[in-house]
Amino acid sequence: MNERLIHLLNIQKSYQHSIENLAILNNVSLTINTGESCALLGTSGSGKSTLLNILGLLDSADSGEYYFAGHDIFTATPDELAAIRNRHIGFIFQSFNLMPRLSALDNVALPLRYRNTPHNEARERALHMLVKVGLEQRAQHRPADLSGGQRQRVAIARALVGEPSLILADEPTGNLDRRTADEIMTLLLSLNQTHNVTLIVVTHDPAIAARLDRQARVDNGVVREGVACSA
Ligand SMILES: Nc1ncnc2c1ncn2[C@@H]1O[C@H](COP(=O)(O)OP(=O)(O)O)[C@@H](O)[C@H]1O
Ligand SMILES: [Mg+2]
Helix, strand or coil: CCCEEEEEEEEEEEEEECCEEEEEEEEEEEEEECCCEEEEECCCCCCHHHHHHHHCCCCCCCEEEEEECCEECCCCCHHHHHHHHHHHEEEEECCCCCCCCCCHHHHHHHHHHHCCCCHHHHHHHHHHHHHHCCCHHHCCCCHHHCCHHHHHHHHHHHHHCCCCCEEEEECCCCCCCHHHHHHHHHHHHHHHHHHCCEEEEECCCHHHHCCCCEEEEEECCEEEECCCCCC
C-alpha cells in the first residue's frame, strides 16, 4: 500500500530554442507512493506538462534519476519503456483525445486491443469500465454524440481499462464547466480509492487541487510541496 511508485531525483530538462538552451526543470525531486493522489499546480509555461510527460515515459529528462515501480528509467531501452508505459500508465488529457470514428465502447477497448487481448474479452472489460463511469447506456455512441463530461468519462474508462498503477491527467477538467469538473474529480478520486491507482492531476484550479492528498507546485524549475501552493 505504501510502497514507492515514483522516485524522481534532481531531474533536469531543457529545450533548445534557436540559440538559447531554455532550462524548464532544474533539480526536480519528487516521491509518490502507490495509491496517493497528487495535484501539480503552476502558472502556464511553468513545466507541468513537461514533468507529466517525463513521469509518463513519453519524454525523457536530460539528467537526474528516475525510478518507476522499481525500474531504472534512465537505463531502460525504448522497448522496455513502451512495455512499462503500456502496462502501468493511463493518460487523460484536457481535450479527451478520443478516436472520433470509434464508439465509446471501442475507444475504451483500444488499449486492450494494443495488448492483443482477445476481441470479446476486450469488449467485455471495456463495457465493465463504462458501467463504472456511469456510461453503459452510451456504449455505442461516438464521441461527437456525447457531452464534454461524458467524453471525459470515456477517456477515464480508457485510461483505467488496463488496470494501470498510475493515472496521469493533464488538466482533465480544463474544458468542463464547474459542476461537471467537480463530478469528474469525484469520479477520479473514487477510482483512485477503490482501485488503489495512483493519481497525478495537473490543474490550474486550487479548489480541485485541494481535493487531492498532496499539492505540489512547479515554479522556476523546481517542485515545492505544501498547503501554501496555489495556482
Ligand atoms: N517540445 C518543446 N520544444 C521546445 N520547448 C518546449 C517544448 N515543450 C514545452 N516547451 C516549453 O517549455 C516550457 C514549459 O512548457 P509546458 O511543460 O507545456 O508548461 P505547462 O504545462 O506548465 O503550461 C514552455 O516555455 C514551453 O514553451
Ligand atoms: Mg500544460
